Amino acid sequence: MIVHVGVEFTVKPLHATLRTMNVTETQAGLNGNAIHADQVSRHYQMGGATIRAVDQISLDVRAGEFLALLGASGSGKSTLLNLIAGLDRPTSGAIFAQGRDLARMSSEDLAKHRNHTIGIVFQSFQLLPRMTLEENVELPLRLAEIPRAERPGRVREALDRVGLAARVKHRPAELSGGEQQRAAIARALVNQPMILLADEPTGNLDSKTGDEIMHLIAGIHRPASGPGRTIIMVTHERALAEQYADRIVTLSDGTIAREESLR
Amino acid sequence: MKLGDLTELAARNLREAILRNSLTTLGIAVGVASLVALLSLGVGLQQLVDRSVARAGLFDTVSVRPRQSTPFGQPGGGRRNPRDAAADLVPPRVLDDAARKEIAALPNVLEVNPEERFTAEARLDPNSQLVMVAGMPASSQNSGALDGLSGNFFSGPDAEEVIVQGDMAKRLLNEGQPPASLLGKEITLRFAQRQALPPPSQQAASDAPNQAVGPDEEAMGFSIVPSEKKFRVVGVTPSSDSGGGPVGFNNAGMYLPLAVAEKLQVVQQADLREMSRSGAAEGMRYAALNVRASSPAAVAQIEASIAHMGFAAFSLIDVTRNLRTFFAIFDLFLGIFGSLALAVASLGIINTLVMAILERRREIGVLKALGAADRDVRQLFFAEAGVMGLAGGVFGVLLGWGIGRAIQFATAVYLGRQGMNSPNIWSVPLWLVLGAVAFAVVISLASGIYPASRAAKLDPVEALRYE
Ligand SMILES: Nc1ncnc2c1ncn2[C@@H]1O[C@H](COP(=O)(O)OP(=O)(O)OP(=O)(O)O)[C@@H](O)[C@H]1O
Ligand SMILES: [Mg+2]
Numbered sequence: 113m114i115v116h117v118g119v120e121f122t123v124k125p126l127h128a129t130l131r132t133m134n135v136t137e138t139q140a141g142l143n144g145n146a147i148h149a150d151q152v153s154r155h156y157q158m159g160g161a162t163i164r165a166v167d168q169i170s171l172d173v174r175a176g177e178f179l180a181l182l183g184a185s186g187s188g189k190s191t192l193l194n195l196i197a198g199l200d201r202p203t204s205g206a207i208f209a210q211g212r213d214l215a216r217m218s219s220e221d222l223a224k225h226r227n228h229t230i231g232i233v234f235q236s237f238q239l240l241p242r243m244t245l246e247e248n249v250e251l252p253l254r255l256a257e258i259p260r261a262e263r264p265g266r267v268r269e270a271l272d273r274v275g276l277a278a279r280v281k282h283r284p285a286e287l288s289g290g291e292q293q294r295a296a297i298a299r300a301l302v303n304q305p306m307i308l309l310a311d312e313p314t315g316n317l318d319s320k321t322g323d324e325i326m327h328l329i330a331g332i333h334r335p336a337s338g339p340g341r342t343i344i345m346v347t348h349e350r351a352l353a354e355q356y357a358d359r360i361v362t363l364s365d366g367t368i369a370r371e372e373s374l375r
Numbered sequence: 376m377k378l379g380d381l382t383e384l385a386a387r388n389l390r391e392a393i394l395r396n397s398l399t400t401l402g403i404a405v406g407v408a409s410l411v412a413l414l415s416l417g418v419g420l421q422q423l424v425d426r427s428v429a430r431a432g433l434f435d436t437v438s439v440r441p442r443q444s445t446p447f448g449q450p451g452g453g454r455r456n457p458r459d460a461a462a463d464l465v466p467p468r469v470l471d472d473a474a475r476k477e478i479a480a481l482p483n484v485l486e487v488n489p490e491e492r493f494t495a496e497a498r499l500d501p502n503s504q505l506v507m508v509a510g511m512p513a514s515s516q517n518s519g520a521l522d523g524l525s526g527n528f529f530s531g532p533d534a535e536e537v538i539v540q541g542d543m544a545k546r547l548l549n550e551g552q553p554p555a556s557l558l559g560k561e562i563t564l565r566f567a568q569r570q571a572l573p574p575p576s577q578q579a580a581s582d583a584p585n586q587a588v589g590p591d592e593e594a595m596g597f598s599i600v601p602s603e604k605k606f607r608v609v610g611v612t613p614s615s616d617s618g619g620g621p622v623g624f625n626n627a628g629m630y631l632p633l634a635v636a637e638k639l640q641v642v643q644q645a646d647l648r649e650m651s652r653s654g655a656a657e658g659m660r661y662a663a664l665n666v667r668a669s670s671p672a673a674v675a676q677i678e679a680s681i682a683h684m685g686f687a688a689f690s691l692i693d694v695t696r697n698l699r700t701f702f703a704i705f706d707l708f709l710g711i712f713g714s715l716a717l718a719v720a721s722l723g724i725i726n727t728l729v730m731a732i733l734e735r736r737r738e739i740g741v742l743k744a745l746g747a748a749d750r751d752v753r754q755l756f757f758a759e760a761g762v763m764g765l766a767g768g769v770f771g772v773l774l775g776w777g778i779g780r781a782i783q784f785a786t787a788v789y790l791g792r793q794g795m796n797s798p799n800i801w802s803v804p805l806w807l808v809l810g811a812v813a814f815a816v817v818i819s820l821a822s823g824i825y826p827a828s829r830a831a832k833l834d835p836v837e838a839l840r841y842e
Binding site: 223243 | 376377379380384387391737738740741742743744745746747748749750751835836839
């Protein structure tokens with residue numbers, strides 16, 4: 113079943129998208145790919161057995177594309193996302209992000225990659241509970257060593273964008289789930305990364321709140337003005353994927369079972 | 376991450392588990408406090424000894440004697456130092472006025488006084504005591520040798536006045552009278568006086584006894600006659616049990632103005648020796664001279680110069696050097712015991728931080744996901760250890776200072792009950808304060824090494840996986 117909700121996108125040709133995103137050819141890497149995975153595997157050794165969480169996956173994600181990763185529980189979606197995020201290293205194979213091979217980066221450079229190139233949103237929000245929203249959103253700026261004077265403006269701008277400007281002094285526990293996820297999105301975007309990774313961002317939310325979050329993500333993907341972003345989203349819900357994504361990749365037992373281009 | 380951000384985050388993390396971190400910090404504080412308390416005691420005791428030694432004039436005084444006149448070695452039984460070995464080649468000289476002037480002309484010499492000491496019988500009816508009497512130069516008034524004196528110093532260099540040591544005062548007085556009640560009383564001193572014999576031709580004409588003999592008069596021989604003189608007590612020094620009064624070189628039961636003591640012409644041991652040795656002695660000869668240096672630093676040089684002039688020179692600089700070594704080792708031991716408490720405290724830090732890692736797995740995972748490098752996480756935990764160390768150090772110094780004050784107060788009360796005045800046995804110098812805080816920080820950082828590297832190595836995927 114395909115449900116169309118009243119959000120329409122004008123699909124631009126790739127070169128136009130790249131131009132609006134202000135992405136140069138070298139930044140985008142070979143063939144204009146934001147992500148290029150080549151025979152990537154992530155295996156776990158459990159006693160004598162080998163668990164192939166991700167097995168020989170090759171995948172290209174174009175700059176400015178919205179990719180949805182679908183699949184049953186345990187099919188390796190999160191593992192693949194973590195590899196792309198640079199939180200985990202592949203057992204074999206190569207992953208290029210913006211043209212640079214993550215497998216060959218030092219852990220220091222990988223940290224920079226997570227800080228500058230990637231924004232991550234988790235199913236369980238992962239806001240630090242004792243910090244106010246403001247402080248949570250400031251964290252990536254601290255890690256990026258952004259000058260102190262610049263930070264409040266950027267924090268406010270990011271929270272404003274997700275509609276939480278009035279809640280800056282609140283702590284996560286004082287917010288609804290949807291609001292927390294919006295704060296997490298603000299945190300993921302505050303360093304203006306090229307790629308937004310989301311692991312079941314609506315998984316902990318009711319469907320109405322989930323829709324709100326998806327609207328937000330769609331707006332980040334193609335904003336009314338300014339540069340758009342590459343988005344890779346893991347989800348259980350096929351309907352959401354079909355509604356928002358440019359392409360759906362379905363995983364099964366660590367391999368790609370199906371690919372569908374929607375737009 | 377920048378240092379400012381690190382400390383800010385560290386401080387807020389510490390505040391989040393305020394009770395646990397306060398207890399850990401308190402542990403460090405107790406360790407630092409015990410270190411500070413013990414070392415301050417060591418430093419205080421050392422200063423107490425230094426003060427007594429300085430008061431005795433041991434640091435700035437060189438004692439000079441004719442080389443032969445010390446058949447039993449140098450005063451104090453001291454070792455001969457290598458300088459003397461070279462000086463032995465210089466022929467010995469007579470310690471006369473010329474020598475005194477020569478010594479006085481040496482650089483850094485403040486004054487040269489003859490050592491005037493004799494035994495006398497002191498009488499204050501109905502009591503009498505044998506007492507060691509010493510001549511005291513006017514410079515002693517301000518040297519600290521007479522700290523705690525009741526009454527006054529001599530009214531003038533020729534005043535026929537006496538200052539009595541506290542213990543001696545007690546012995547001269549009747550039971551139960553305070554030493555200070557001696558002030559204003561007249562004491563009779565009975566001593567052996569040297570009277571020059573006139574040359575044989577005039578011997579019959581010279582019958583007048585008790586006639587003062589000038590130092591320049593030719594001593595063709597002398598007779599010894601008992602003599603008496605009255606002195607008014609102007610001052611009483613503290614008795615030895617209250618830790619006061621001159622000790623060391625100048626130790627005596629009674630003190631007269633130096634010039635007065637000289638004029639008494641008391642028979643000196645050296646007189647007898649000189650007499651049996653040579654027939655033709657000219658001018659005044661001294662048994663010993665006390666040379667006062669402008670500073671303790673100049674003593675060694677003066678000592679060497681005098682030795683090269685052909686005299687035996689001695690100072691207590693070498694002895695006090697040993698004393699300093701002793702205190703260095705004493706302080707080292709106190710430091711080691713104090714550090715033990717700090718070692719226990721450092722285990723507390725390790726424990727607290729390891730616990731914090733378990734609790735903050737998720738936070739560490741989030742930080743890494745947001746772009747924290749291993750180094751950032753490590754530094755964050757280091758900063759937390761450092762902040763605890765700094766806080767514990769500062770608080771510990773205050774606590775140690777308080778403990779020291781309490782010990783000082785308790786000693787004062789205890790000694791006060793025993794009728795003694797209490798010396799200051801407690802001192803917290805700046806180097807100890809800064810050193811203790813720095814030590815606490817270093818120990819804390821060292822304790823943070825293991826937890827910090829464990830936190831840094833945490834796998835973010837693992838840390839973020841489960842709720
Ligand atoms: N550290 C690990 N050790 C062993 N096996 C692991 C480890 N991490 C993941 N796996 C296994 O890898 C496979 C893929 O896990 P992954 O978390 O990627 O699944 P998923 O598709 O995200 O599932 P879900 O939809 O439930 O989140 C699973 O079978 C899982 O048990
Ligand atoms: Mg998952």
